Amino acid sequence: MNLEKTIFAFVIVLAMTINFGFYLGDIDNPAHHNVYELFAAIVVSLIATVMKLGERTQIGALLLATSLVADVQLLIAAVVWAVAVQTLETGLTPPIMAGIVSLSGGALLANLVSVVLLVAETIMGRR
Amino acid sequence: MTHVIPLLFRRLRAPLVVLITTYAVATLGLVLIPGEKPGGEPWRMDFFHAFYFITYTSTTIGFGELPYAFNAIQRLWTLFAIYATVLAWFYMAMALVALLLDPAFRQAVNVARFHRSVRRIAEPFYIVCGYGENGALLTRALTDQGLRTVVLDKDQERIDALKVEGLPLEVPGLCTDATEPDALVQAGLENWRCAGVIAVSPWDEDNLSIAVATKLLAPSTPVICRVLHQETEANLASFGTDLIINPFRTFADRFATAVRSPSMYLIYAWLTGLEHQPREERVTPPRGTWILCGYGRFGKAMRHRLSQEGVKPVIVEADPEKTQPPVGTVEGRATEAETLREAGVEGADGLIAGTDNDANNLSILMTARAINPDLFTVARQCRSHNKSLYRAADVDLVLDAGTVTSREVLARINTELLPELLELTLDQDETWAGALAARIRAVAGDTLPTTWSLQIDNQRAPAVLDAIAEVGFAHLVHLLSDPRDRSQWLPAVPLLLKRGSELSLLPDPDTTLETGDRLLFCGRKGADRVMAWTAEDYNLYAYIRTGEERPQGLLWDWLASYCKGDSP
Numbered sequence: 200m201n202l203e204k205t206i207f208a209f210v211i212v213l214a215m216t217i218n219f220g221f222y223l224g225d226i227d228n229p230a231h232h233n234v235y236e237l238f239a240a241i242v243v244s245l246i247a248t249v250m251k252l253g254e255r256t257q258i259g260a261l262l263l264a265t266s267l268v269a270d271v272q273l274l275i276a277a278v279v280w281a282v283a284v285q286t287l288e289t290g291l292t293p294p295i296m297a298g299i300v301s302l303s304g305g306a307l308l309a310n311l312v313s314v315v316l317l318v319a320e321t322i323m324g325r326r
Numbered sequence: 327m328t329h330v331i332p333l334l335f336r337r338l339r340a341p342l343v344v345l346i347t348t349y350a351v352a353t354l355g356l357v358l359i360p361g362e363k364p365g366g367e368p369w370r371m372d373f374f375h376a377f378y379f380i381t382y383t384s385t386t387i388g389f390g391e392l393p394y395a396f397n398a399i400q401r402l403w404t405l406f407a408i409y410a411t412v413l414a415w416f417y418m419a420m421a422l423v424a425l426l427l428d429p430a431f432r433q434a435v436n437v438a439r440f441h442r443s444v445r446r447i448a449e450p451f452y453i454v455c456g457y458g459e460n461g462a463l464l465t466r467a468l469t470d471q472g473l474r475t476v477v478l479d480k481d482q483e484r485i486d487a488l489k490v491e492g493l494p495l496e497v498p499g500l501c502t503d504a505t506e507p508d509a510l511v512q513a514g515l516e517n518w519r520c521a522g523v524i525a526v527s528p529w530d531e532d533n534l535s536i537a538v539a540t541k542l543l544a545p546s547t548p549v550i551c552r553v554l555h556q557e558t559e560a561n562l563a564s565f566g567t568d569l570i571i572n573p574f575r576t577f578a579d580r581f582a583t584a585v586r587s588p589s590m591y592l593i594y595a596w597l598t599g600l601e602h603q604p605r606e607e608r609v610t611p612p613r614g615t616w617i618l619c620g621y622g623r624f625g626k627a628m629r630h631r632l633s634q635e636g637v638k639p640v641i642v643e644a645d646p647e648k649t650q651p652p653v654g655t656v657e658g659r660a661t662e663a664e665t666l667r668e669a670g671v672e673g674a675d676g677l678i679a680g681t682d683n684d685a686n687n688l689s690i691l692m693t694a695r696a697i698n699p700d701l702f703t704v705a706r707q708c709r710s711h712n713k714s715l716y717r718a719a720d721v722d723l724v725l726d727a728g729t730v731t732s733r734e735v736l737a738r739i740n741t742e743l744l745p746e747l748l749e750l751t752l753d754q755d756e757t758w759a760g761a762l763a764a765r766i767r768a769v770a771g772d773t774l775p776t777t778w779s780l781q782i783d784n785q786r787a788p789a790v791l792d793a794i795a796e797v798g799f800a801h802l803v804h805l806l807s808d809p810r811d812r813s814q815w816l817p818a819v820p821l822l823l824k825r826g827s828e829l830s831l832l833p834d835p836d837t838t839l840e841t842g843d844r845l846l847f848c849g850r851k852g853a854d855r856v857m858a859w860t861a862e863d864y865n866l867y868a869y870i871r872t873g874e875e876r877p878q879g880l881l882w883d884w885l886a887s888y889c890k891g892d893s894p
Contacts, residue, residue, distance in 0.1 A: 234372075234373060235354075235357075238350075238353070238354065238357075238373055242346060242347075242350040245346050246343055246346050246347070249335075249339055249342040249343050249346065250339065250343070252332075252335035252336070252338075252339065252342075253332040253333070253334075253335035253336030253337075253339065254332070255329065255332050277373070281372075281373070281374035284372065284374070285372075285374055
């Protein structure tokens with residue numbers, strides 16, 4: 200067992216699961232989507248990106264790309280949330296919530312690809 | 327190949343993770359701690375404001391407690407947040423500084439920078455391996471001729487010297503062991519613009535490995551190799567090294583030429599002369615008795631060539647056990663008058679000081695001159711910084727291995743056809759050479775003549791091709807005329823014409839030119855540019871051919887033909 204590999208896989212899978220937890224629920228219902236979960240998803244996703252930085256293999260480059268996609272999507276979702284709550288008088292309306300959740304859905308897809316790549320690399324490495 | 331950016335991120339992974347985690351914990355804490363609005367109404371900070379607060383706090387900007395004043399618990403957490411995030415930033419900065427100071431990282435940066443500047447070279451370039459005395463002189467000579475070079479050397483000090491040398495072109499240099507194949511690849515060996523590898527390290531072993539690596543990795547790339555030992559020479563020749571330069575033997579060859587035909591030597595010296603060096607003047611080494619001091623590699627080469635010319639030198643050698651000189655050698659130090667007298671210096675015509683020590687060589691020269699002031703003197707200069715001493719000693723001919731090597735390399739790569747010319751002149755006699763030397767002196771005056779070649783093709787001589795198509799002929803004399811005044815000659819001498827595989831020496835000005843002809847000229851500096859101009863410009867060429875200024879542009883062309891047609 201390799202501790203470094205374990206931590207690496209842990210962070211990547213965690214990024215996906217938290218993201219999934221946030222995504223779960225009615226798409227336009229603010230009560231189904233927790234702001235703490237979004238925060239955690241962003242933090243874990245950023246850490247996952249840093250872990251992937253500096254890889255020189257082809258799969259490493261793909262992993263980094265998917266992670267960057269997830270970061271971008273989640274950060275935009277967070278910005279939309281903050282703008283809605285802080286500046287709009289109506290607050291989190293269902294259409295805005297739907298936008299935020301669909302953005303996180305995109306990030307979830309990217310994270311899913313990330314995990315698939317990780318699994319593929321692990322299987323390829325086992326001879 | 328080391329990549330800098332991935333290396334940077336790999337090394338900064340830990341500080342980056344620490345930074346993100348600290349920010350996350352600090353922000354989350356602020357969100358979770360209950361606070362109050364000024365009225366006492368309970369209030370929780372949201373993520374947006376918490377992140378905003380942590381951002382300006384951790385960078386020690388400090389806008390105050392926004393949006394509402396904090397309570398004691400929030401302040402306690404803020405204390406923690408400030409120390410934690412500022413320390414995380416410090417950790418990050420320290421890691422970055424440590425990385426930038428790391429010799430391995432700096433080498434990676436140097437390699438990447440070197441690689442980039444090699445890739446940016448948009449012209450054919452040569453890889454010079456070894457930036458010692460030979461390499462430095464050669465690099466200067468090549469860049470003076472406008473040829474791009476890339477330098478590799480094991481010694482960082484020499485690469486630093488290259489950077490402050492002030493060469494006319496940018497020369498990328500890297501401190502690396504050129505005998506490692508990777509180093510050659512980094513220097514662009516596999517780049518299609520790489521025109522050749524020149525191995526001039528002081529060690530034969532290194533030059534040999536460089537030549538082998540080049541021939542294996544890029545078989546079509548020419549390799550020029552400098553050697554000092556005969557065994558290495560045979561080894562290099564066995565796998566097709568394109569040019570092997572043994573400075574001792576080359577000098578011995580040239581010296582033999584000078585003995586046989588002084589003018590021929592002069593022509594060689596002029597055509598292969600280096601800028602920044604005084605132009606050589608005519609020397610006439612006598613054919614009589616010679617004394618050869620030092621029977622090392624240089625002495626052996628000199629004796630061999632001299633005996634081919636029918637000159638048998640008396641050898642003086644201090645350590646006959648080691649060098650195995652022939653019978654009849656005078657044993658002893660040539661620096662002492664006694665030994666020189668024994669070798670017959672009083673009645674000798676020439677003396678060669680060929681030991682591997684500059685102080686000894688100079689001492690030999692001074693002692694011998696004191697006994698016999700009429701001696702013709704030849705000396706081997708071992709270190710280039712002793713140049714001024716040899717000049718002061720007023721030696722007739724000096725062997726400086728760096729100069730000899732650079733000349734040979736330039737003669738081979740700088741000008742097309744020059745090697746062919748030098749080969750052809752070997753069959754000519756002193757009268758022929760004397761006449762040619764006089765012609766070159768007449769056009770070049772006291773300056774070092776420059777040599778250039780011209781190919782009659784669409785790219786370099788469209789005007790000549792145009793004339794052939796239009797009136798059916800073009801003469802060499804057209805190229806040799808001055809386009810500013812056609813009654814004047816350009817200061818240039820046509821040396822060689824190559825048509826197909828046929829070579830004609832000193833072509834006549836009335837020779838007709840054909841497509842695909844290649845010509846070699848020598849002449850005063852600047853004449854090459856004027857000739858290139860004539861060969862390219864239709865109007866100039868037409869003026870030289872007909873003596874008429876041709877109208878330029880369609881309108882004037884039409885007007886001219888209109889006037890000609892109308893006026894009877």
